[in-house]
Amino acid sequence: MPIGSALWRSLRAYQVYGANTDVGKTIMATLLCRALERRFPGEGVWYLKPVSTGLREEADDRHVARFSGSSTHCLFQFDEPVSPHIAARPFRLPPDSSILQKIFTQLSDYASISPGTVLLETAGGVHSPTPSGTSQADFYRPLRLPVVFVADHRLGGVSTSVSAFESLHMRGYDVDSVMLFRDTRYQNDEYLSEFFKNHGISTFSLPSPPVRRDCAREDGEAMAEYYERVTKLDEVDEMISLSVTRHKARVESLETLANRANKHIWYPFTQHGDMSPSSIMAIDSAHGDFFQTCKPNPSGRTLEASTLIQPTFDGSASWWTQGLGHANPTLSLAASYAAGRYGHVMFAGGIHEPALSLAELLLKAINNPRLQRVFYSDNGSSGMEIAIKMGLRAASVRYGWGGDSCSGSGEEVGILGLKGSYHGDTLGAMDCSEPSAFNRKVEWYRGRGFWFDYPRVKMIKGTWVVEPPEGLEDELGPGASFASLGAVFDVEAxxxxxxxxxxxxxxxxxxxxxxxxxxxxxGALVMEPVVLGAGGMVLVDPLFQHTLATVIRSTPRLFPPSSSPSPLPLNTWTGIPIITDEVFTGLYRLGRPASSSFLHIHPDISVYAKLLTGGLVPLCATAASESVFEAFLGEGKESALLHGHSYTAHAVGCKVAEVAVRELAGMEEAWKGFRKDWLEGTSRASSTEPEVWSHWSKNFVGELSHAKDVESVIAIGSILAISLHDHTGAGYTSTAANAVQKKLFSSTRANWNIHARVLGNVLYLMASQTASEETIRAVEGVMRDVLL
Known part of the structure; x- marks a missing residue:
């Protein structure tokens, strides 16, 4: 299960990384242990070596114990003097997560003994493999220990040191200080001191150790004399003082973060009248599916031996953006590459490889023969504004509506949509939704359109049902039950x-x-396929959405073309353009690249954002058909799509998105267990019944639907939404889910908790697409404790 960042008030924990092998990590650790013993005689000093290879009598922990007198421990010792991933091959070792848990437990034990300092020394260089083959830089990242970095004093050491530092820096490590040996020939310490100074990091160069003697006794005496002499140097004492100061500063910054934020930050979607520092979650870092948050301390007591940070499950996938997990090194590297190659370059009339590669990749993944053009923007709301402009212009040109909106001669054109839908917070996108808590107090809001009510899909008491909205039972038919979610989605049947x-x-x-x-x-039909997000995580009957699109496209008496060629060319829109808002549900949120494919329709315009970059940087892509694009061709600039922003198609976002889409497309193997849970033992009623599954286990969803406080449940892809009974009819302003939300956040099960969001009486949870079965099942366990 998740590991928290290792931070205690009483225990100063550091990780000793080296720029390369044989740069003196163990010698530096020994020097520090000796100096700490002298500086803080009443405190504990510990040395931890998680993995060691080579002869036991020459092991690093034995060297440190011999010359410093500190307590030392090695978790895994392999006799073969080779890389850990080779030395460990003959042995059946626990997975990385278990080894990491063992390390964290060991650190926690030190914290419980007494105040003090622990040095955790890695093996080899920054990217030396762990026993499983994982790079150390990635393996230890969940702990996010501050780093004592041992630079390379040898020939070529400047390059290896800078490269190793950048690898750590890119992964979010904090390098507290740099140590290295002086070498008058290469003078690396002078160059690196200036280099690290520019990064706000102090460098300490120390005398080189004596040359190794053939006689073990003489060698030991020489090393003992070296340690005794160098330990007393001002540089060592200064480094320890700096480390102590930085540790205190980190603790203080984290503990005051919420108070400072409460004074200066204006939060989105937040009523600040109800806000206090205690309601603000202070996030130190994030990794995988978890935030690392400052642990609440309601008593106000200083708990010296208690860790300050706990893992918090990111239950909203950071407002639906997380696809490949927080701090994903592959995405970080892609961002670094694009930033280094381009920075930002203007996009009007130019092209760069990431933008074109992403457009081609995205169109191929969506697999919609209508879509040929990609327009970039920075977020989903902007992308929807663009889509609306596209659709309305295409309809106006075809039907000859003309006119000038500013002069008042233009004809009022609205959109068709679904009740409860919401397409963004910019004014144009806001107008595409009916009045609600989101927009009714916005002074310029004008709801322009008609919104169909529709049947909902939900699980009630273990059975999947399609329920018509109240008052429309006669028009839409009574409620119906289905044997499986796949049967509901069998549109063809x-x-x-x-x-x-x-x-x-x-x-x-x-x-x-x-x-x-x-x-x-x-001028357009606008709808979120399958699931309405901000509208309350509502699962719409896919047959209704399919029928709505089909009727609009195939009823010429309602939408007669005035000057269109007949018959229309293939893939030209008919009726009015159909726009699918896949900002939330698109790109594998529901297990497919395009959620509109569940509806058996090919939209004319489609918008993708949340998962587009895997959760790293903001970017949106609005894809459109050629027939929509042609509506903007003309003689003057006025006819063009005059929309954009300074960072349109920024290279960093496009490159990250390209990598993210490829990663998401290759996740079939990782989802096998989830799919098997939902599909095994299910008899498909027809040959057209699709595979519909969820990350959340089928039995768990069924159990939740029977809970006394639960009205209904939906689960599809990575989405789980629980509607709680609320007889007030308050909708989005309901507080029915707040109590459950608070219980999840205050849970102390296994020293981690859950941060969830609510939409009125609906509490929802969402994981990244890379979430493991172990993580999902653990979250389900907490949910059972709270609701069942």
Whole structure:
């Protein structure tokens, strides 16, 4: 299970990394242990070597114990003097997570003994492999211990030292100080001292140790004399003082973070009248599916031996962005590469490889034959603004609506959508939603459109049902139950049902009234496929969305083209352009690259954002058909799509997105266990029934649906949403889920907790697409404690 960053008030814990092998890590650790014993005689000094290779009598921990007198410990010792991943091959070792847990437990034991300092020494260089073959820089990252970095004093050492430092820096390590031996020939200490000074890091150069003697007794005496002499140098004492100061500063900064934020930060979607420092989560770092947060201390007592940081499950996937886990080194490296190659370059009239490669990759992954063009922006709301501009212009050009909005001669054009949908916080996107808590107090808001009510899919008491909205039972048909979620999504089979005919009749009669009787104009159909996110994590009946799109495309009496060629070219939009908002559900959130594929439709415009960069940087892509693109071709600039921002298609975002989409596309193997849980033993009612599954286990979802406080549950892909009973009808302003949210955050199960978000009476949880079965099942265990 998750490991917290290793930070205590009473225990100063450091990780000794080396720029390379044989740069003197163990000698430096011994010097520090001796100096610490002298400086803090009443405190503990410990040395920990997680993995050691070579003869036991020559092991690093024995050397440190012999010459410093400190307590030492080695967790895994392999006799063969080779890289740990080779030395460990004959042995059956626990996985990386178990080894890391063992290290954390050992550090915690030291903290419980007395105040003091522990030095954890790595093996070889920064990227030397662990027993499993993982790079050390990645393996130890969850601990995020401050680093004592031993630079290379030898020929070529400047290059290896700078490269090793950059590898650590890119992964979010804090290098506290740099140590190295003086060498009058190469004078690396002079160069590196200036280099690290520019990064705010102090460098300490010490005399080189004596040349190794053939006689073991003489060698030991020479080393003892060396340690005795060098330990007393001012440089060593200064380094220890600096480390103590930085440790205190880190603790103080973390513990005051919430108070300082409460004074200066204006949070989104937050009523500050109800806010206090105690309600602000102080995040020290993040890794995988977990934040590393400052542990709440309601009593206000100083708990010296207690860790200050605990893992907190990121239950909203950081507002739906996390696809490949926090601090993913592959994405960090991609960002560094693009930043180093391009920085930022303007995009108007130019092209760079990441932007074009991403566009080609994205269009191929979506596999929608209609989509040919990609327009970049910085976030989902902007991407939806662009999509709306595209759709409305295409419809206006085809139907000859013309006019000038500013002069008042333009005709009012609205959109068609779904009740409860929400497409972003910018003013144009906001107008595509009906009045709600999100927009009704925004002074410029004007809801422009019509929003269909629709049947919901949910699990109630262990059974998947499709429920019509209240008051529309006669038009849409009564509720119906299904043997599996896959059966609900079997659109092809359900198209032959009486329910499909009811949906068509209801949609047609509604459109006839709006267009023929009320003389309204609509320029686009806008909808979130399958799941409405901000609207309450509502699972829409896929047959209804399919039917709505089909009716709009195939009813010329409602949308007669005025000057279009007949027949229309292949993949040209008909009726009005169909826009799918896949900002939330797209790119494998539901297990597929395009969630609209569940509806058996190919939209004319589609928007992707949240998972596009795997959770690292903001970027959005609006993909459009060629027929939509052609509506903006003309003589003057006024006809062009005049939208963009200074960082359009920024190279860093495009490169990260390219890597992220490739990674997400290759996750089939990682999802095998989740798929098996949902699909094994399920008899598919028809040959067209799709595979629909979730990261959340089938039995767990069924159990939740029977809980006394639960009205219904949905689970699909990485989404789990729990609707709690609330008889007030308060909707988004409901507080029904708040109590569960607080219990999850205050949970002390296994020393970690869960940060979840609520949407009215709906509490939802979401994992990254890389979340392990172990992590998901552990979160389910906490949920059982709270709800069952």
């Amino acid at each position: 359900r198209k032959r049902s009486c329910r499909d005919r009811s949906y068509k009749k209801y949609i047609l009669s509604t459109l006839e009234r709006l267009i023929k009787e009320e003389r309204k104009r609509f």
